[in-house]
Amino acid sequence: MTDLLAARSQMALSLGFHIIFAAVGIAMPFLMSIAHYRYLKTRRPEYRVLTKAWSKTVAIFFAVGAVSGTALSFELGLLWPGFMIHAGPIIGMPFSWEGAAFFLEAIFIGIFLYGWKRLPERSHWLSGVMVGISGVASGFFVICANGWMNSPAGFDWNGGEPINIDPWAAMFNDAALGQGVHMIIASFQAVGFAFAGVHALLYLRWKHPVHHEAMKIAFFVGAIAAIIQPISGDLLAKGVAQRQPIKLAAMEGHFETEKGAPLLLGGLPNVETRRTDYALPIPKALSFLAFGDFNAEVKGLNDFPRDLWPPVVITHIAFQIMIGIGTLMALVSVLGLFWLWKKPQNFLRPLWLKLLVLMSPLGLIAIEAGWVVTEVGRQPWVIYGYLKTADALTPRPGIVYTFILYTAIYIALTLVVYQLVRRQISTLQQDLGQPQDKETQP
Amino acid sequence: MNLVDVVLVFLGLSLLFYALFGGADLGGGIMELFLSKDTREDERALITHAMAPVWEANHVWLILAVVILFMGFPRVYTEASTYLHLPLMALLVGIVARGCAFTFRYYDTSRTYRRTYTRIFAYSSLWTAFFLGVLGASSVAGLIHPKAMTYGELFLDPWLNPFCISLGLFTASFCTMLAAIFLVGEADDIDLTRILRRKAKITLLVTSFLAPVPLVMAHLMNRPIFEMIRDHRPSLLFFVLAILLIPCVWISLNRSIWTTWARALSVMLVGSIILSWFMAQYPTALFYAGDSGQPSLSFQEAAAPPATLRVLVGGLVVGSLCIFPALAYLFRIFKWETLDEERRYKP
Numbered sequence: 001m002t003d004l005l006a007a008r009s010q011m012a013l014s015l016g017f018h019i020i021f022a023a024v025g026i027a028m029p030f031l032m033s034i035a036h037y038r039y040l041k042t043r044r045p046e047y048r049v050l051t052k053a054w055s056k057t058v059a060i061f062f063a064v065g066a067v068s069g070t071a072l073s074f075e076l077g078l079l080w081p082g083f084m085i086h087a088g089p090i091i092g093m094p095f096s097w098e099g100a101a102f103f104l105e106a107i108f109i110g111i112f113l114y115g116w117k118r119l120p121e122r123s124h125w126l127s128g129v130m131v132g133i134s135g136v137a138s139g140f141f142v143i144c145a146n147g148w149m150n151s152p153a154g155f156d157w158n159g160g161e162p163i164n165i166d167p168w169a170a171m172f173n174d175a176a177l178g179q180g181v182h183m184i185i186a187s188f189q190a191v192g193f194a195f196a197g198v199h200a201l202l203y204l205r206w207k208h209p210v211h212h213e214a215m216k217i218a219f220f221v222g223a224i225a226a227i228i229q230p231i232s233g234d235l236l237a238k239g240v241a242q243r244q245p246i247k248l249a250a251m252e253g254h255f256e257t258e259k260g261a262p263l264l265l266g267g268l269p270n271v272e273t274r275r276t277d278y279a280l281p282i283p284k285a286l287s288f289l290a291f292g293d294f295n296a297e298v299k300g301l302n303d304f305p306r307d308l309w310p311p312v313v314i315t316h317i318a319f320q321i322m323i324g325i326g327t328l329m330a331l332v333s334v335l336g337l338f339w340l341w342k343k344p345q346n347f348l349r350p351l352w353l354k355l356l357v358l359m360s361p362l363g364l365i366a367i368e369a370g371w372v373v374t375e376v377g378r379q380p381w382v383i384y385g386y387l388k389t390a391d392a393l394t395p396r397p398g399i400v401y402t403f404i405l406y407t408a409i410y411i412a413l414t415l416v417v418y419q420l421v422r423r424q425i426s427t428l429q430q431d432l433g434q435p436q437d438k439e440t441q442p
Numbered sequence: 443m444n445l446v447d448v449v450l451v452f453l454g455l456s457l458l459f460y461a462l463f464g465g466a467d468l469g470g471g472i473m474e475l476f477l478s479k480d481t482r483e484d485e486r487a488l489i490t491h492a493m494a495p496v497w498e499a500n501h502v503w504l505i506l507a508v509v510i511l512f513m514g515f516p517r518v519y520t521e522a523s524t525y526l527h528l529p530l531m532a533l534l535v536g537i538v539a540r541g542c543a544f545t546f547r548y549y550d551t552s553r554t555y556r557r558t559y560t561r562i563f564a565y566s567s568l569w570t571a572f573f574l575g576v577l578g579a580s581s582v583a584g585l586i587h588p589k590a591m592t593y594g595e596l597f598l599d600p601w602l603n604p605f606c607i608s609l610g611l612f613t614a615s616f617c618t619m620l621a622a623i624f625l626v627g628e629a630d631d632i633d634l635t636r637i638l639r640r641k642a643k644i645t646l647l648v649t650s651f652l653a654p655v656p657l658v659m660a661h662l663m664n665r666p667i668f669e670m671i672r673d674h675r676p677s678l679l680f681f682v683l684a685i686l687l688i689p690c691v692w693i694s695l696n697r698s699i700w701t702t703w704a705r706a707l708s709v710m711l712v713g714s715i716i717l718s719w720f721m722a723q724y725p726t727a728l729f730y731a732g733d734s735g736q737p738s739l740s741f742q743e744a745a746a747p748p749a750t751l752r753v754l755v756g757g758l759v760v761g762s763l764c765i766f767p768a769l770a771y772l773f774r775i776f777k778w779e780t781l782d783e784e785r786r787y788k789p
Binding site: 113 | 494495496498499501502504505506508509510512513514516517519520521522523524527530531533534535537538541542544545546548549550551552555593596597746747749750753754757758760761764765768769771772775776
């Protein structure tokens, strides 16, 4: 394994690990606050139990997210000093804002988790909401920095050195808003579906009404997000078509520049023959989706020098996974919301519950796939068009060993968190006890 | 005072607060290695109780310092993360391990697992505090050698030396002292308070005895650390203040009504040590080896362009206005209100 590959793998692993915890940290406090609000309104003890259970999840995921995020803030320098020396002054601003938002999140999570008996109820509830708001803010700021890597702005490049630095222009680059919104919606979508699935499973097993309530809250949040997400994704893809045509071409497995380009569903790009095999083409759809015009010209990979291509197969497949999952989730969401509105009894059908169980990991998979699209699709650049990833690499040797170390740590942490959440669930069962008489069931 | 100095004040404050509050949390973990037989569970519960609501906020001071460093002084950040990558990596492993272990212990219902987490939490706290001290020391040790040829000279010598190691041990020791003194005020049981007060005194003694060791080591290594303190007036002032504060902390630990004083004085003691170090180091960020042919890196040289520093300062001021009231609220709820047993939070 070369040092570059080891460093990229370590970065991908660290981000891929952290992003799950960050997504839970963004969306989960809101689910918790909804359950908490219900408790304060209805005073039904199950809601209190549910709020506490969800708040423990928030606490566990926040703590792991916080420490893995700390690791990331150092890893940027440990792996990519050639990137940070230039990027730090240009794009440090959203990072420093992220630091502030994260600080507030850490403060309010302490207040919420341990303040049950110490605060007036309304302040306590509000502190839970504040955890979510600062989580959204910190997520958005970090994505601004990532957007800048895709759409660099706010500096002039003078022989390998940035001059005329304008941190505001850098932070509010063209990609920031689209990417940030897409990621935040994705968090709600993925976390909503994940928890709807978990509680559907618990309901199937225990038939306790609280799981049904929990499932409805989580599904509602996830479904709204899943329905908005395709719109946000479409806007983002249109931006990518403008800013990074080569990334769009790799995402779509699109080799030949043409007018009225077809959208390829599935398929396996072959970079040797420069064709995408086994795909289902939808005529002119790519031109329309990318530029809003059925006959617009879409640039293909062949128009770019071979050494500037991102890894096409990975980017294309990851994109297909994300799009496929997103479409499925949006369709299920429409159905589910309709039922929730018109036929709530359908929400108890075992088949529906089983579907939700099967769908619970999909959103998180889509998040990972989406990150692969944006990060792998930007290669070989780390600052698109300015600095290659290979030139940002640290000169120190032996990166493969730290990669192994990090892999071991993250695997161990994943297993431990999984076990921990499982034990939390069994404690939740004990706290809830047996369901009351059948009549109270919804 | 120019822009660089303003940013340095914020950097210094972040590091100072991390050393005091994050340090006390690290010390809490280290204390779990030295629990008394009879009060083992009570002490552990007290440490958990004291840390749980605030440790994450305390931890963010470190993140803030890192962010200021890479935005304001990118060269310091990149040089340090190249030549000091081994202790940095060790620090990260420690931070991840102890944060996770502490949280998992709090929420795990299985006793066996809890015991494992406790062990990981305690040892990784010691490990983290040690490497924090090592890293701080290596910035002034003057052994970073960018032109060196061998792996050892490039990546081991800058931190693997008696000065850095003794300063790492000293850091672990003052963290433990802070934790012990803070905990004296948290306990409401007379026996427990007595035991904690004795521990606070022992850690104060150990810290006082360990304090001169790094200076002696530096002297033996021909590294003029003491001279740097002596020749910078403010640094010398804080150094003397720290020495004078040692007996004050000791005396204030004798009476229970002076507990608040003990806390305040111990904060001042550790604060003086840290500030004395900052003043001695200023304006240099990283000291390179004398024979490396490269002058040491000053903050002024490493600083980002003024446009960046201006928005950084603006962000820090606005951020402080948001953070400090919230932080005060957090500490008021959990630290300045004595509560009856009924209102105590439980895991």
